[in-house]
Amino acid sequence: MxxxxxxxxxxxxxxxxxxxxxxxxxxxxxxxxxxxxxxxxxxxxxxxxxxxxxxxxxxIAEEVVQAGIPVEAAHLREAGREVMRIPLREMGTGLSPYPFALSLxxxxxxxxxxxxxxxxxxxxxxxxxxxxxxxxxxxxxxxxxxxxxxxxxxxxxxxxxxxxxxxxxxxxxxxxxGGTYAQLFYVTDARVEGPFREDLFVNLQARGLALMLPVRSRGVNRLIGIVPEALSGRHDLRFEDIRPEVEALLGVRVAELNWFSTYHVHHxxxxxxxxxxxxxxxxxxxxxxxxxxxxxxxxxxxxxxxxxxxxxxxxxxxxxxxxxxxxxxxxxxxxxxxxxTDRAFRGMVGGGLGGQVMRSWLVPHLLPLLAGFTAGRHLFFRTLSQTRVAYHDSPLGEGRAGDVAAGDRQPWVADCDNHAPLDGRGWRLQVHGAVSPALAGAAGRLGLPVDAYAWSRDAEAAGLAEDAAYLLRPDGHVGLADPAQDPARLEAYARRHGLAFAED
CATH class of the missing domain: 3.50.50.60 (FAD/NAD(P)-binding domain)
Incomplete structure (x- = not known):
């Protein structure tokens, strides 16, 4: 053994x-x-x-959130001036219990x-x-x-x-x-003058990428960016060498420096x-x-x-x-x-026409347009937050019900908080609507917990189908989606993958 x-x-x-x-x-x-x-x-x-x-x-989610700083808005800057504010919380509300990115x-x-x-x-x-x-x-x-x-x-x-x-x-x-980007990056933790800034700031100037986000509750910010090309070959580079450009791009004044380092990024x-x-x-x-x-x-x-x-x-x-x-x-x-991320990175820092179009037109014009529509806001949040990750070609996936296909993360339904029973250890069967006696019997024989919720407008808006059966994997992704609640299909799925649901 x-x-x-x-x-x-x-x-x-x-x-x-x-x-x-x-x-x-x-x-x-x-x-x-x-x-x-x-x-x-x-x-x-x-x-x-x-x-x-x-x-x-x-x-452990609440403990992690308490340890970090929720970032609820992103500010996009071009050549040292703000061109757009993206309200992350507004974009994610109703899609996840955590409609923000956490800085930790x-x-x-x-x-x-x-x-x-x-x-x-x-x-x-x-x-x-x-x-x-x-x-x-x-x-x-x-x-x-x-x-x-x-x-x-x-x-x-x-x-x-x-x-x-x-x-x-x-x-x-x-x-x-893969490869290595030619640009040399810097990273530093610093205290900036003025009130502590808890949002994300991103400058998109060509070959002048700079980001600032909150680090810790004691008021320190993380600054990340690209070292100016003229200085990238220096082995004794200090923050003072790049201070003027960094402060101009982010619109801040660094009052105190905690540490500074440089590195290369790979893909x-x-x-x-x-x-x-x-x-x-x-x-x-x-x-x-x-x-x-x-x-x-x-x-x-x-x-x-x-x-x-x-x-x-x-x-x-x-x-x-x-x-x-x-x-x-x-x-x-x-x-x-x-x-x-490679395409996005090259667009943010590229000096060619494509990079100029992204920074000068796509970001300041197309993003606000998308943000004006619910579908656009949701797409932005889902992509950034990884709630859009799906395994549609997985050997464990079978079926579709409503807009939810096998492999999708089970959508969060706010009015019933259908993610609350998920514990990362066992499979669960979820139905929004009525559970048929036949399906309940099959779940009982398999030792499979069933979470039944009344059909609601929130469930419909999330893309779920009324009365459909969703077999959820321990990670919350859909293994089997069955609009017909067929007990034989559920039992066949369990046999095919050798699944045993009952706790010892």
Whole structure:
């Protein structure tokens, strides 16, 4: 028998969320990281609404929101002047319990997740490096090194959440095609003069991308942007060298500097996310531009997707083949996201005609036009918040009812809060309308919880079909959508995937 069920390499947000999700379901695990301890500075800042919805399933969303700062509006600037204010809360109201983006520094985020993981009885093994591993019959045998001493660990599965330079990905020989942007980025935490600004500010000037967002409740802002091309080759670059341009672009005066660093941005997606009993997630599988604040959230989405499937297989609640759905679901989204953020990034900073059109016409003219329509506001929010992520080509998807297809995130219905029963651990059957006795009987035989809600205008507006049956996966995505409430179809779906719903 393996000494642990899952060995996780990497204790960033992706690895910590994977560990937390598995621990909540009683899965034995070890999580190791070669760093001596938690990070003290970070570049990732934004927690999107979909991530908060997933955290709500864990029972930790409110704690995370309290630790951060809700960003309810974005200000777009061109050449140092504001051209548009986007009210994020207005765009997301009615679509999610969290109609905003949350600003929470990655190091604070990681400390919070690590504390929650300790509450589950699991401690991160800092200063422990994964050196090598191989797959054997029934599991993975890994070599770990701590304090100069090597030891082996036998696990049923291995998850590489170990970043862009992933040892797991490299050991598996998975290609990581893509490239590196020529621009040099800067990042700094600073206190600016005047009242503390809790909104997001984005300057779109050609080759002068600059962003400012709130960092912590004590009144510090994060400034991110591109180093002026004339200074990008300097190895001794200081903030004072770029201060005049940064302050002009963002319309601020920096009063106090906490720290400053420079870095390059890559855009890559691994050729595969799985090889046998080993998986990769987060930056080990995909990295991209900071456009839209999507990177960390995508890694957390990977972790949640993988966690419920590993737990189901390890607990004997699903056929092992369910693990085959992880790669196609998450790699398809990663590829689309990298392509989209790449186009957006190049448009924001490009000096050609396309970039000029985006900054001078599309942003100041088309966005306000779209924002004037409900459909346009909803599209903007869903795209940015990742509530639009769907797995339409998943081997786990079947059917459609109303506007909701298998693979979609189950829409949130505000008047009944139909996301409240989701706990990230078990499947649920949801009906807005009347539940037929035949369907109730089948659910009872399967041990499947049923959430029944009165039909409402909110449910109709969300795209649901009256009296339709929606079988929800543990992550809140639709597995089966059946407008006819056919009990035989539900039971056949459960048999096909080897699903066992009843709790022990």
């Amino acid at each position: 393996p000494e642990t069920d899952v060995l996780i390499a990497g204790a960033g947000p992706t690895g910590l969320v994977l560990a937390l999700s598995l621990a909540r379901q009683g899965i034995r695990l070890r999580i190791v990281d070669k760093a001596p301890g938690p990070g003290t500075a970070s570049r990732a800042m934004v927690v999107q609404a979909r991530t908060l919805e997933l955290y709500r399933q864990f029972g 520094p990655q190091d604070d985020h990681e400390r919070l997740l690590e504390a929650l993981l300790r509450d589950q009885g699991v401690a991160v093994e800092w200063g422990t490096e994964l050196l090598d591993f191989r797959e054997e019959a029934g599991g993975i045998r890994a070599t770990l090194r701590r304090d100069g001493t090597e030891a082996t660990c036998a696990a049923a599965f291995l998850a590489g959440c170990d970043g862009a330079h992933s040892r797991v990905r490299e050991t598996l020989g998975l290609g990581f095609p 890559r997606v691994a050729e595969r996310f799985r090889a046998g009993r080993a998986f990769i997630a987060g930056d080990a599988g995909h990295i991209h531009s900071p456009a839209g604040g999507q990177g960390m959230n995508t890694g957390i989405g990977d972790a949640v997707n993988l966690a419920w499937k590993l737990a189901a297989v390890l607990r004997g609640r699903a056929a092992p083949a369910i693990l085959d759905s992880y790669e196609p679901e998450r790699i398809a989204f990663a590829r689309t996201l990298v392509a989209t």
